[in-house]
Each structure stands twice: as structure tokens, then as C-alpha cells.
Amino acid sequence: MGRMVRSCVQSILKLVNSVIGMVGLAMVLYAVWLIRVWQRQMDEFPFGDSDYPPPWFIYTFLGLGITLCVITCSGHIAADTINGCCLYLYMFFVFLLLMLEAAVTADVFLNRDWEEDFPEDPSGSFDQFKDFFRSNFHICKLIGLSIVTVQGLAFLLAMILKALGPHQYYDSDDDYPPERAPLLQNAVQPPPYLAEDHVYGSKPDAWNIRINDKTNR
Template sequence: MASLIRSFLQSLMKMFNAIIGMAGIAMVIYSFWMIRVWHKQTGHSPFEESDYPFPWFIYTFLGLGVTFCVITCSGHIAAETMNGCCLYLYMMIVFLLLVLEGVITADVFLNHNWEQDFPKDPTGNLHELKVFIRENFDFCKWIGLPILAAQGLSFLLAMVLKALGPHRDRYYDSDEEYAASRHPLLRNSADPPHVADSLYAPRK
């Protein structure tokens, strides 16, 4: 029964991690699109040195997307192995990400001049994203809430899996501790008599 519960929780954690991973892949694709637009406008890649201002928004969005993908991979490994160190590391990364998201969200909703806290975006993508969110607030809300819920539930499931511990059937004792009846192949069986020797043996 305990093994079934662990397997069910592992599957749930992998599913929620897949949601985070899909969000990360979407952010990486959007970052590549912004890099393409920046290259068309300036003739330079954002990763090259140029006289244009630093496109920090592209770097930030790309970094967040890669971070989401790394969290998904680490969460899948932690859920599959149920290793204590992997689960602790995963919980720490997700907790820091939740704190960062909470701080940014609180700053945006409570501070009316929140744009002054960020450096000027030379690409203009931050303004376009802000306008898109305002015009499609309900749509963005129903996308953001599942991602946030997936992060929180993944954190809780990692805590539960850490409390349950690993599968006991994954750890085996040495063969010497088993009874002789458990491993008959390890016995030294006597050699059967040879039929040919008995046929050609000299008769008295």
C-alpha cells in the first residue's frame, strides 16, 4: 500500500513538473523571438558587444525559462530516485523561486511606480508585455495561476516524499543473509554419476 502511495505521489510530482517545464519552454521560445527581433532592428545579436543599451529583459526572460527547465529536470530526477539530497535541493530552488515571484508580484500590485525599480528596457518588449497583460488580464491570470499552483504543489509533494522516505524494496541485503532455501543456485550440488562410466566399467 505504501509503495502505491509513493508511486502515485511521484506521478503527481512529475505531472506538475511537466507544467513548469512547458512554461519554461514557452519562455525560452519567446526569448528567441525577442533575440530575432533585436537582431533585425540593430543588426547585432544581444550577446555581442555593441553601442546599443544592454537588453536586460531578453536576458532575464531567457534565464527564467532556462531556470524553469532546470527545475523540471531536477524535479523529475528527485521524484524518480526519491533521494534526500535531490529532494532538498529541489525544494530549496522552488522555494527561492516562489519567494522571488512573490516579491515581484507584491511590488507590481502595491507600488504604482514599479517600473522605476527596473532599468530602462531598450527593446520595448517589457512595455509590449505589460500592454498585452492589461488587455488580456483574464487570459494571463488563468495561465499564471496554474503555473504558480504547480510550483507550490510540487514543493509540497517533495516534502511529503521526503517524509515517506525511499522504497524499501530498492535496498537489498547481501546474499549471505538469505536462507539456503532462498537461493538454491548457490548450493554446491554433487556431480551426477556418469552413465558412460558405469557401462564401460570392468565387470568382475
């Protein structure tokens, strides 16, 4: 029963972790597209782009996407191995991500001048993102809550999997791994070496009979 529950939790954790990976991959693709658009805009200027600061919003978006992909890989490894260190490391990454999201959300909702906390983005992608978020506030809010819920569920499943622990095959002396038990049960014991003594045991008796016949003659 415990093995079935453990396998079920592993499967659910992998599924939830895949959703986080899909979000990270989407962020990476979007950031790559923004970088390509930014490069095209900079090529249109006759003079170099040395006077323009780097587009921090694009690179931040790209870094967050790569971070989510790395967290997804660590989560799949932790779910497969059920290793304590891997599970703790995965929970630590998810916890830091949740704290970062909570800090940004609190700053946006509690600070009226939150836009001044961020530097100016020369690419204009940050302004486009704000306009899209404001025009589609309810949809973006639902997507954000869904992502946070998935991350919290992944953290909870990792804690449950750590509490269940790895597979236990050697609970007693009579329990063996399923792939090794038939070999041990059907093992053939070698024949005793006493059979060889039985084969050669008749020779001394025959030798004694011959000596007795000679003496009688």
C-alpha cells in the first residue's frame, strides 16, 4: 500500500513539475523573441547602440524562464530518486521562488510608486507588458494565481514524498527485491562431497579380500 501511494505521489509531482517547466519554456521563448525584436530596432539606428543601456526587462524575463527550467529538471530528478538532498534542494528553490513572487506582488499592491523601483527599459517591453496586464487584468490575475498554486502544490508534494521516504525492500530477513527473490528461491544447492567418498569406498574392501584369499592359499 505504501509503495502504491509513493508511486502516485511521484507521478503527480512529475505532472505538476512539468507545468512549471512549460511556463519556464514559454518565458524563455518570449524573451528570445523580444531580444530578436530589440536587435532589429538597434540595427535601424545609423550610429551604434553604445549610448543605450541593456534591456534589463528582457534579460530578467529570460533569467526567470531558465531558472524555472532548472527547477523543473531538479524536481524530476528528486521525484525519480526520492533522495533527501535532492528533495530538500528542490523545496528550497521553490520556496525562494515563492518568496520572490510574494515580494514583487506586495511591492506592486502596497507601493503606489512601484514603477520607480525599476530602471527605465530602453526596449519598451516593460511598458508593453504593463499595458497588456492592465488591459487583461482578470485573465493575468487568474494565470498568476494558477502558477502560484501549482508551485505551492509542488512544494507540498515534495514534502509528502520526503516523509514517505524511499522504497524499502529489506524490512525483514525474508523480504527480498522482486527481481532477486526467484533466483534465491530456485537456487540449486551443490551436491555434498561425501558422494565421492562413497564411490571410492569399495576399493579398500576389495584390496582386503584379495589379501585374505592369498593368505588362505
